[in-house]
Amino acid sequence: MKHLIDKLEKNRILTKEEFMYLIENRTPETAEYLFERARAVRQKYYGRDIYLRGLIEFTNYCKNDCYYCGIQKSNKNASRYRLTKEQILECCKTGYELGFRTYVLQGGDDPFFTDEKIIEIIREIKKGYPDCAITLSIGEKSYESYKSYFDAGADRYLLRHETADEEHYSRLHPKELSLSGRKQCLKDLKEIGYYVGSGFMVGSPYQTDENLVEDLLFIKELNPEMVGIGPFIPHHDTSFREFKGDNGELTLFMIGLIRLMIPNVLLPSTTALGTIDPYGREKGILSGANVVMPNLSPVNVRNKYLLYDNKICTGDEAAECRSCLENRMKKIGYDVVVSRGDIRTEAIKGE
Numbered sequence: 001m002k003h004l005i006d007k008l009e010k011n012r013i014l015t016k017e018e019f020m021y022l023i024e025n026r027t028p029e030t031a032e033y034l035f036e037r038a039r040a041v042r043q044k045y046y047g048r049d050i051y052l053r054g055l056i057e058f059t060n061y062c063k064n065d066c067y068y069c070g071i072q073k074s075n076k077n078a079s080r081y082r083l084t085k086e087q088i089l090e091c092c093k094t095g096y097e098l099g100f101r102t103y104v105l106q107g108g109d110d111p112f113f114t115d116e117k118i119i120e121i122i123r124e125i126k127k128g129y130p131d132c133a134i135t136l137s138i139g140e141k142s143y144e145s146y147k148s149y150f151d152a153g154a155d156r157y158l159l160r161h162e163t164a165d166e167e168h169y170s171r172l173h174p175k176e177l178s179l180s181g182r183k184q185c186l187k188d189l190k191e192i193g194y195y196v197g198s199g200f201m202v203g204s205p206y207q208t209d210e211n212l213v214e215d216l217l218f219i220k221e222l223n224p225e226m227v228g229i230g231p232f233i234p235h236h237d238t239s240f241r242e243f244k245g246d247n248g249e250l251t252l253f254m255i256g257l258i259r260l261m262i263p264n265v266l267l268p269s270t271t272a273l274g275t276i277d278p279y280g281r282e283k284g285i286l287s288g289a290n291v292v293m294p295n296l297s298p299v300n301v302r303n304k305y306l307l308y309d310n311k312i313c314t315g316d317e318a319a320e321c322r323s324c325l326e327n328r329m330k331k332i333g334y335d336v337v338v339s340r341g342d343i344r345t346e347a348i349k350g351e
Contacts, residue, residue, distance in 0.1 A: 046344060047348055050335060051102070104293065122134055157197065196225060202254055253287075282329075294325050
């Protein structure tokens with residue numbers, strides 16, 4: 001088992017069969033060796049720095065009905081909201097004062113926010129905070145829309161592919177959405193020049209180990225700057241409410257594999273990890289992650305942006321959230337830094 005981890009670290013890829021063997025036969029000892037190597041590789045590029053991303057969840061309206069998502073269109077129990085441009089800018093102001101230099105504008109696929117509105121928001125943020133990066137996470141759009149956001153000043157785009165298997169994709173999404181459409185969006189984003197982020201859920205309904213290997217191979221082919229993965233957690237108002245969602249151990253293993261596969265990737269330790277395990281975000285960092293994403297959204301809307309049940313930190317003020325995460329990182333030997341957190345293409349000198 002260790003020889004396969006060594007091979008992955010050296011070659012940055014394994015065969016489908018080798019990945020399958022690693023995942024199916026993993027043990028706590030194998031996992032610890034993987035995490036040790038992942039930490040060493042991450043340290044070559046990022047030292048002990050942890051990058052902050054300020055999450056602004058600006059709308060929970062969505063025109064889609066993804067079966068796993070708590071803000072799906074058909075959830076009549078969701079309490080809907082939209083932030084105004086002024087509220088979004090206030091979140092940015094608060095974040096800047098707290099040391100955030102990347103804002104992540106995340107929302108459902110909400111037709112209310114036309115390209116013109118999104119462009120205006122991007123320009124206002126860039127005008128007020130020219131030294132900050134803007135990441136968008138607002139779903140599938142046309143090439144022209146993506147290009148207009150980029151030209152307005154957006155730097156990065158998060159669009160998780162969720163699963164690289166077509167049949168599995170169709171079991172997680174309504175027929176209006178397709179894997180080919182999602183892949184085309186990712187291709188468009190890369191072509192335009194964004195920092196691109198993709199990723200997937202671990203333990204989603206009907207997922208197999210083979211699906212996970214296909215996800216790894218797709219990620220390697222895409223070669224994104226960012227990869228966001230987290231455990232599937234069910235939401236009580238979706239058709240997947242009965243599915244089990246405790247997949248933290250396997251999620252950490254996948255983080256370690258991705259770090260060895262793309263050594264300099266920006267890899268978050270997600271809120272979902274912290275939701276299923278009180279020390280989940282720390283474990284994510286110790287598995288090879290190097291990004292955390294505290295919430296900058298107004299406290300009065302945080303418990304309305306629930307993609308899954310029992311989401312943590314919905315009642316914390318932004319300052320509390322940042323301070324809490326900084327202390328958590330310090331306890332495991334890492335430093336939260338004031339930085340845009342761009343990808344590093346060269347190893348740190350002396351490492």
